[in-house]
Structure formats: C-alpha cells, structure tokens
Amino acid sequence: MSDGPRDGFWDELGGLCRAVGRAMGVTFVNFLRKPVTVHYPDVTRVYPDRFRGVLALTYDTETGEENCIGCRLCEYICPPRVIKVEMLKSEKRNFAKTFTLELYACEFCELCVQVCPTDAIVMMKSFDVATADRRELLLDKDRLHTLGQQFERSWATGTLLRDRQTPPKAAKAESAAHAKAAGGAE
Ligand code: SF4
Ligand code: SF4
Numbered sequence: 001m002s003d004g005p006r007d008g009f010w011d012e013l014g015g016l017c018r019a020v021g022r023a024m025g026v027t028f029v030n031f032l033r034k035p036v037t038v039h040y041p042d043v044t045r046v047y048p049d050r051f052r053g054v055l056a057l058t059y060d061t062e063t064g065e066e067n068c069i070g071c072r073l074c075e076y077i078c079p080p081r082v083i084k085v086e087m088l089k090s091e092k093r094n095f096a097k098t099f100t101l102e103l104y105a106c107e108f109c110e111l112c113v114q115v116c117p118t119d120a121i122v123m124m125k126s127f128d129v130a131t132a133d134r135r136e137l138l139l140d141k142d143r144l145h146t147l148g149q150q151f152e153r154s155w156a157t158g159t160l161l162r163d164r165q166t167p168p169k170a171a172k173a174e175s176a177a178h179a180k181a182a183g184g185a186e
Contacts, residue, residue, distance in 0.1 A: 047125040049155040052108045054124045055101055056148035057141065066145070067120035070096035074112035074121055080105050083112060099141040104134050116158035124151035 038045060047053070058067045070087030071094070082105045088097035112121050124147060131137065139147070167175075 057144040068096040073115045104137040114161040119157040123154045126151040
C-alpha cells in the first residue's frame with residue numbers, strides 16, 4: 001500500500017534540495033571568477049578605437065588654427081538638430097563665429113563627424129562629463145576645443161569615415177564592366 005501524501009512530500013523536498021544545490025553551484029563558480037566591474041573613476045577601462053564618446057572640436061596641429069570653417073554641414077546633417085553654427089567670413093578662410101552643441105540631446109550617431117570636410121569635429125574616448133545640471137552640457141566653441149585637448153581621440157575623422165565608404169578601385173572597375181556587359185546583353 002502507498003503512503004500517498006508522504007511520497008509527494010519527499011519528492012518535493014528532494015527537488016527543492018537539488019534546486020538549491022544547483023543555485024549554490026552557480027554562486028560558487030561566480031564567486032571564483034575575476035570581477036568584470038572596475039572601481040571607476042580610480043580605474044578606467046581601455047576604450048575601443050571606435051568608441052563614440054563626447055564630441056569635441058580640433059585645432060590644426062601645424063598652424064594651431066581652429067579646423068572648423070563654419071560650413072554648417074554638421075548642423076544640417078544632425079538628426080536631432082543639436083548643433084548650431086554661425087559662419088565668420090574671412091579673407092583666406094572662414095571660421096565658426098559661434099558653435100554650440102547640446103550634448104544632452106545628442107544621439108552619438110557620428111554623422112556630424114562623417115560629413116565634416118576639415119576633420120574639425122571628432123569624438124573622444126570618454127563620456128566623463130556627467131553632471132546634474134543640464135546647462136553644463138550646452139557646449140560652446142571654447143568648451144568643445146577644451147574637450148578636444150582633455151581626452152584621447154577616437155579613431156574616426158570625416159576623412160577616414162568617407163574613405164571607408166569609397167569602394168576600392170578594383171571593385172569599381174568590376175561593377176563598371178558588369179554594367180557594360182548588362183547593357184550589351186539588352
Ligand atoms: S553625433 Fe549625431 S546627434 Fe550628436 S551632434 Fe553629431 S550628428 Fe548630432
Ligand atoms: S565642424 Fe566641420 S562640418 Fe561643422 S561647421 Fe565646422 S567645418 Fe563644417
């Protein structure tokens with residue numbers, strides 16, 4: 001004759017013990033693992049070369065002049081329209097009279113970097129501008145230049161990004177040949 005409810009009790013107890021054992025096993029394995037967190041800001045991670053961090057403006061390393069020519073291409077391409085530029089016309093070249101960027105609304109899409117003809121706007125390998133006051137994230141030209149000297153630059157510049165999109169010469173010739181052959185077949 002079966003014990004009925006008593007069998008159910010021991011089955012449940014066995015299942016519970018197995019589940020606790022499995023959970024403790026997972027805890028023990030993770031206890032021995034190297035931590036994945038770091039004690040920021042005392043310890044900072046090495047960011048990848050393509051890290052999209054804070055935006056900044058650059059100077060020409062040879063002449064020391066501002067690279068921005070105030071062309072406003074970054075302003076036109078920016079999806080959330082957070083960049084505003086006023087051009088200052090000059091004899092040899094133009095400058096940005098004013099340049100503001102509302103970093104708190106930036107999408108970090110990198111489009112402004114990509115279209116810049118003079119590699120004047122870049123991204124840095126840092127996001128270290130956290131603040132409780134949004135007004136501090138309305139960046140003017142001086143602040144953007146300061147950020148450019150404060151942090152390490154990411155890989156991307158407008159020139160490099162556009163180069164990546166240009167098909168290699170061999171591929172261009174091949175696609176031209178395909179187009180010609182297709183035209184001849186019609
Ligand atoms: S990264 Fe994108 S959203 Fe941010 S300023 Fe540049 S274009 Fe605008
Ligand atoms: S940052 Fe580049 S794209 Fe924007 S206004 Fe200056 S030169 Fe033009």
